[in-house]
Amino acid sequence: METVAFISDELAQFLESGLSIVVATRDGELQPDGAAAWAARVHEDRTHLTVYLYEEAAARMLRNLTSYPQIALDFDRPTTHRACQVKGLYLSSRPAEPWERALVYQQADAFAADLDAIGIPGAMLQGWKTWPCTAFQVRATALFEQTPGPGTGERLP
Amino acid sequence: MIPLERLTSCFQGVIPSWLCTCALDGTPNAAILSHVDYVDSRHVALSFQFFNKSKRNVAENPKALVRIIDADTMQVYALKLRFVRTETSGPIFESMRLRIEAIASYSGLKGIFKLLGADIYEVLSVEQVEYEAGLPNAVASGTSGDTTRTIFTMKALQAFSDGIRDAATLDCMLDNALETLERIFGFAHSMILLPSDRPDRLELIASRGYPEGGVGSEVGFGEGIIGMVAEARKPIRISGMLRYMLYADAVAKRTKGLGIPVSARCIPLPGLPHPDSQLGIPLLVRDELVGVLCIESDQPYRFHEDDRAYLEVLGGYLAIAIQNALLRERSDAAEDAAAPPPNAARVAAVQPPSRPTLQVEYYQSDECVLVDGEYLVRGLPAKILWKLLNEHSAGGGAEFTNRRLRLDKSLQLPAYKDNLESRLILLRRRLAERCPEIRLVQSGRGRFRLELASAVTLASRP
Numbered sequence A: 001m002e003t004v005a006f007i008s009d010e011l012a013q014f015l016e017s018g019l020s021i022v023v024a025t026r027d028g029e030l031q032p033d034g035a036a037a038w039a040a041r042v043h044e045d046r047t048h049l050t051v052y053l054y055e056e057a058a059a060r061m062l063r064n065l066t067s068y069p070q071i072a073l074d075f076d077r078p079t080t081h082r083a084c085q086v087k088g089l090y091l092s093s094r095p096a097e098p099w100e101r102a103l104v105y106q107q108a109d110a111f112a113a114d115l116d117a118i119g120i121p122g123a124m125l126q127g128w129k130t131w132p133c134t135a136f137q138v139r140a141t142a143l144f145e146q147t148p149g150p151g152t153g154e155r156l157p
Numbered sequence B: 001m002i003p004l005e006r007l008t009s010c011f012q013g014v015i016p017s018w019l020c021t022c023a024l025d026g027t028p029n030a031a032i033l034s035h036v037d038y039v040d041s042r043h044v045a046l047s048f049q050f051f052n053k054s055k056r057n058v059a060e061n062p063k064a065l066v067r068i069i070d071a072d073t074m075q076v077y078a079l080k081l082r083f084v085r086t087e088t089s090g091p092i093f094e095s096m097r098l099r100i101e102a103i104a105s106y107s108g109l110k111g112i113f114k115l116l117g118a119d120i121y122e123v124l125s126v127e128q129v130e131y132e133a134g135l136p137n138a139v140a141s142g143t144s145g146d147t148t149r150t151i152f153t154m155k156a157l158q159a160f161s162d163g164i165r166d167a168a169t170l171d172c173m174l175d176n177a178l179e180t181l182e183r184i185f186g187f188a189h190s191m192i193l194l195p196s197d198r199p200d201r202l203e204l205i206a207s208r209g210y211p212e213g214g215v216g217s218e219v220g221f222g223e224g225i226i227g228m229v230a231e232a233r234k235p236i237r238i239s240g241m242l243r244y245m246l247y248a249d250a251v252a253k254r255t256k257g258l259g260i261p262v263s264a265r266c267i268p269l270p271g272l273p274h275p276d277s278q279l280g281i282p283l284l285v286r287d288e289l290v291g292v293l294c295i296e297s298d299q300p301y302r303f304h305e306d307d308r309a310y311l312e313v314l315g316g317y318l319a320i321a322i323q324n325a326l327l328r329e330r331s332d333a334a335e336d337a338a339a340p341p342p343n344a345a346r347v348a349a350v351q352p353p354s355r356p357t358l359q360v361e362y363y364q365s366d367e368c369v370l371v372d373g374e375y376l377v378r379g380l381p382a383k384i385l386w387k388l389l390n391e392h393s394a395g396g397g398a399e400f401t402n403r404r405l406r407l408d409k410s411l412q413l414p415a416y417k418d419n420l421e422s423r424l425i426l427l428r429r430r431l432a433e434r435c436p437e438i439r440l441v442q443s444g445r446g447r448f449r450l451e452l453a454s455a456v457t458l459a460s461r462p
Helices: A009-015 A055-065 A100-117 B004-012 B053-060 B091-106 B143-151 B154-165 B170-183 B224-232 B241-257 B305-335 B380-393 B402-407 B420-434
Strands: A020-026 A032-037 A039-042 A048-054 A070-076 A083-095 A133-145 B017-022 B028-033 B036-040 B043-048 B063-069 B076-087 B117-128 B189-195 B201-208 B218-220 B236-239 B277-285 B288-297 B357-363 B368-371 B374-378 B399-401 B438-444 B447-452 B455-461
Touching: A009 A039, A009 A083, A020 A048, A020 A055, A020 B017, A032 A048, A032 A055, A032 B017, A032 B028, A032 B063, A039 A100, A048 A055, A048 A083, A048 A100, A055 A083, A055 A133, A070 A133, A083 B028, A100 A133, B004 B036, B004 B063, B004 B117, B017 B053, B028 B053, B036 B091, B043 B076, B043 B091, B053 B063, B091 B117, B091 B224, B091 B236, B091 B241, B154 B170, B154 B305, B170 B189, B170 B201, B170 B305, B170 B420, B201 B224, B201 B288, B201 B420, B218 B224, B224 B236, B224 B277, B224 B288, B236 B241, B236 B305, B277 B305, B288 B305, B305 B420, B357 B380, B368 B380, B374 B380, B374 B420, B380 B420, B380 B438, B380 B447, B380 B455, B399 B402, B402 B420, B420 B438
Parallel strands: A070 B028, B357 B455
Antiparallel strands: A020 A032, A020 A070, A020 B028, A039 A048, A048 A133, A070 A083, A083 A133, B017 B028, B017 B063, B036 B043, B043 B117, B063 B076, B076 B117, B189 B201, B189 B288, B201 B218, B236 B277, B277 B288, B357 B368, B368 B374, B399 B447, B438 B447
8 A cells, every 4th residue: 555645844844835846657667757747735734736737748747647646756956956855646637727827837937936046047948848737646655855965765764 | 869079068067957856766866066076078977966865766777768958049958868977086087176166166175075976877868858949049059168279279289389499588478378378369358376385385476467467376285276286187177167166155144053163264266256267277297287377258158168178288388488498587596697698678768756765664574664654575485585675775786687596595495396487477477467666678688687666664564
């Protein structure tokens, strides 16, 4: 039976703060694939998340997820390299609703501001396609410390 | 398959890459990578610094996917990989190690932030991700290399060569070289360091583009990019330094948090306060390290692979010229020629004194000179200055020759390759920066005159 991971308030705040979000999936041959997500929302039960991917990126990930629901979400803040990995199970997907657009833009803008602070200016990010998005519902099964250094990869309580 | 050679801009470490792997139980994993290195037309290398989940995954399932981003166009490429082996020596490992250790030394993390191995992956496919096409109307990948090639024309190389060839003294040659690097090639911030009289240390002898000058600044072998270049005698190019430094900083914080001691001594970055690109070139004549040339910029992707290659060639030429100049000036000094000053521009009128008297102290234990309580210079240049001031004070005159210094046993110059001329250049420049009331003015080949614009009191300390 899959375990359920509980996301603390502090961690939820971090995950929703506008980060680099990488979605990893795999196919039946255990070939991994990955795509960017632009935003995340932790549900009130603190065990489920919604992540938002540009629709074409989402379609690519869904090719794997519909048959193999294991999913990994890597969250990383470029200026501090604080990072966390959420392992989980993909549950469902739907087109993101209009009210979620502001949420996606807000987090993508925060991520862009963070990139600007490390010398990657906003002008270089003009090609980002952030909308329309597909929303993935994910159940978190494990949380891992991903900040580089000794102890990276340890399970978070 | 898109040739990896077309993706040069993706392998600069400017934009972070991602690595996706999968455990045998089917659990995927994602990780941010600091750098993906090009190995050859079929292979890339990823740095292995910590035992992490990605490492464990590829050990049991060699399939991986890495996403790299063109730093010029922001086009994303997805590379399907197969893990082949981990290398712990050889040219790829060394190139990655030098870059990482240079960053580590800036952060006080030497020995902690280090390369354990270079993980070599075979590239099975390269996909241009259509929906992440990067900047609209962006130029095609690889054009950055073309841009640099247009800088390194035969005419430009000739200008560099002329500047070195026409210099009457080593002093002029160093200035000409750095001036040409800026005027012809656009490298506005540069410095040359020569070996110090202390073992395994370099001293900055000429710089351009820095208000503070910095002559006499010391760098130990293995410290920062300059020290690593000197230690390894290999060029190092770092793009996106700010990102690397932040990565190292994250490691430092985590390391301290786990109670692992981190060296409190951080090596301050020489030159620009926040350089984002650095390129260090060893100046070598056969196996002998003559010096290090370092250029830097606050742009994250300023120096390309072509810059490194061309500057290595120019550095080779400069190294031979420096070594020849040192030998020639030593030979001239031996003849004690009374030739006219080679660089009249440097024989200028004494500056008006800003201080009526100077308190000069020599600390024997540290072999360093302080003026009015401020550090001026150490080592052989300090001993030379102390000797000159004392002789002058004792009524011995103001005219000196290199030959006389060379024969003076109190200076303890080595019998072979004493580098006296470079020490005198350093002392002259250091005085001009920090104590203009004392000047060493060249009065002929191998001759110079001590000029004092202030009264000097001397005190020797233990």
